[in-house]
Amino acid sequence: MFMDQTTRDALDFQYIMNKLEVLTPYGTMFKSRMKPYTRGQEKLLENQLNILQSHIPFIRDNQLRRKFNNIFAHMKDLRLSTKRAMDGFILTDVELFEIKSFLFLLRELVELMEENKMPQFPETRIDLLPRLERLLDPEDTKISTFYIYDAYSEELRTLREQKREKDRELKLMKKKLREQVGEDLKLDLRPDGSVVITKDRTELLDTLKSYPYLTYVSETYLNIRFVIKPTEEMTLAERELLILRDREEREEMKIRESLSHEVGKRRRELFRNMLAIGKLDLILAKARLAVDMDAVKPTIIDDFRITIENGIHPKIAELLKSKKLSFTPVSVDLREGVACITGANMGGKTISLKMTGLLCAMAHYGMYVPAESMELGLSNYIKSSIGDMQSTDSGLSTFGGEVRVVSEAMERADEEGLILIDELARGTNPEEGYAISKAIVKYLKDKPAISLITTHYDKVTDMDGVQHLQVIGLSELNLDDLTEEIKYGDGMAIINKYMNYRLRVVDKSTPIPKDAINIARIMGLKREILESAEEIMGLSSRA
Structure with a gap:
């Protein structure tokens, strides 16, 4: 053991570790694994200190420092999602969104480093995944939000068009029926297509009970509530709409399965980038500490x-x-x-x-x-x-x-x-x-x-x-x-x-x-x- 807990406490080493603020889950992982360099490891330590030295000028620039902090602060822990994809599980929309966001953040980070001519080292080198980026952003929106786009499948595009059309038809039927009911009965229906009548209006109640396009729903000791009764044509349209939605969901599941498989195939590149981010995050945390302490x-x-x-x-x-x-x-x-x-x-x-x-x-x-x-x-x-x-x-x-x-x-x-x-x-x-x-x-x-x-x-x-x-x-x-x-x-x-x-x-x-x-x-x-x-x-x- 290099330092026991008593020594760490006596020297206030935890104070330093608390000041060493990493911003990503991968940086947190490397910080928790930090080990001291001991005799015989002088060259290794000197190399790490040289890498740290090369990053310090960039942290002295407060604007650049904030940009790095902003990128790192938005990175999620994708290790479990990547492992799930690797093991053949189908990822959720949220998981695919987080992976897409991660890829965009990688590109933003690389562009920031290249723009400022920041040195790159094998252990902190970031390799972009353009093919996976395109798969998760098929319409080239450059927006990190995720959606199962129509562009993924002609079948999906057709189903969604049919669903939208059927939905429009159904809404038109409901509107016409609502207008007809209002005109026939001279009543103002509520937005949900219901009408409430007091029990003392017995003549109107008798009319409503026999009216073909209204149906009894519920009553209180004062009122009786009726709602519009769908026509056979409306019932058929609703059934067709449910079938289209089910087919859409199954097609979306196939697409998510395919995307998850592609994520699993890129697991090595994803994990390697996570490691690079973690090491870079820890290096920049040490650089911030050095600058802040004038060390x-x-x-x-x-x-x-x-x-x-x-x-x-x-x-x-x-x-x-x-x-x-x-x-x-x-x-x-x-x-x-x-x-x-x-x-x-x-x-x-x-x-x-x-x-x-x-x-x-x-x-x-x-x-x-x-x-x-x-x-x-x-x-x-x-x-x-x-x-x-x-x-x-x-x-x-x-x-x-x-x-x-x-x-x-x-x-x-x-x-x-x-x-x-x-x-x-x-x-x-x-x-x-x-x-x-x-x-x-x-x-x-x-x-x-x-x-x-x-x-x-x-x-x-x-x-x-x-x-x-x-x-x-x-x-x-x-x-x-x-x-x-x-x-x-x-x-x-x-x-x-x-x-x-x-x-x-x-x-x-x-x-x-x-x-x-x-x-x-x-x-x-x-x-x-x-x-x-x-x-x-x-x-x-x-x-």
Whole structure:
């Protein structure tokens, strides 16, 4: 497994998948089957990224983008109908209409692509089916609506002419009879040929009961209703009309059967076009995502390393934007072994971890990444322990849940993959937490996996071969210059304003930043407590 569900959730990968909006049922199918490219598949991924790159300029054109969206949005799922035709079933008029519409949409799509000189690739090439188009549009109407046209059969044309003629004859007979009844009885008949007489008009009722062209239908306690009684000639015409309709239906069924057979014969071309549409839909969805996120093409390399310049976590960036804040881009340069990120809470360590994992996952799935640039050596897996690992199902504590996830990661540490661990051993006491954290870093530092770990324990990084990344935080800020702002301002707003979430590579000689104390100062903790804390820190560092 490349990513388990816990890792997908922790990195907010589903947020990206939700943003990846395909518009056709075939695109939905390919999206559901998306798989990551892993080590050894660098050329395949590079090819897919190149195909994606060639489509992006067309998506930047908003008018062209809307045209593609409109075509895709009207495509129905024809897989079942095509299979029914393949298996010898007779398709309904609705199914034949949808196939005809699909063929017209294919032609519209091909014309749009050719008009804009859009590149074509074997996997997205669309092959038109002009013969099937002509069969479903024999009168060359160029309209996507479907009808069993007279042009399909001379027999059908004759039957429909006879039916129309017989229908006209019958309507004329009814009109004449209606006029005769009205004239004979001096009555105004209703549009349906009926007349309602009150029961107190006994003389008229006697006349109507004996009148040859009216027949009793029903009555209430007040009225009696009569309707026109068809003549023998009318009854014969109606019988002939029913026979003509039955013959028409049987002829239409023969035509639908023939058309269904032709659809079944073209099943391979239809299915191949459905696959091409699905792949093109997914490619254009990735292109829209890349344009909307202002993302870049990751460079896929053979060396196993990860270099991200000014990367952004899009979900968190969107959240910050809603609060009128901006995401501070983060850069990392990771190799086999361990890199540890240290810094106070609120310093963005976890976000840097999530950003690294999410961008790597996006690149592995053939997507552009929201960064200034990215070089990536493919992994065989991404495994994370981020957030509260408490498991209510198994009854494990936060620490127990964390250990279980970390243990699973250790099982794969001998493979080339990405391990992300947030705040090692945060669920236990500091002394044991430090010991366990250092032991895990020691275990991972010589493994082929790339491990990125956040920790409160700065001394965990005091080992050769471990890269120490420190959140710049508030370390470059002179808090004395902020006296008035701190005094009268909103502490959280000040922290967000001046916190530098970028990472810097440091060594053992770099002093430990006092971000926690500075944050406490901004948030208004008493001066004597802060001074005491600084004194304790000084004694601790000398001990």
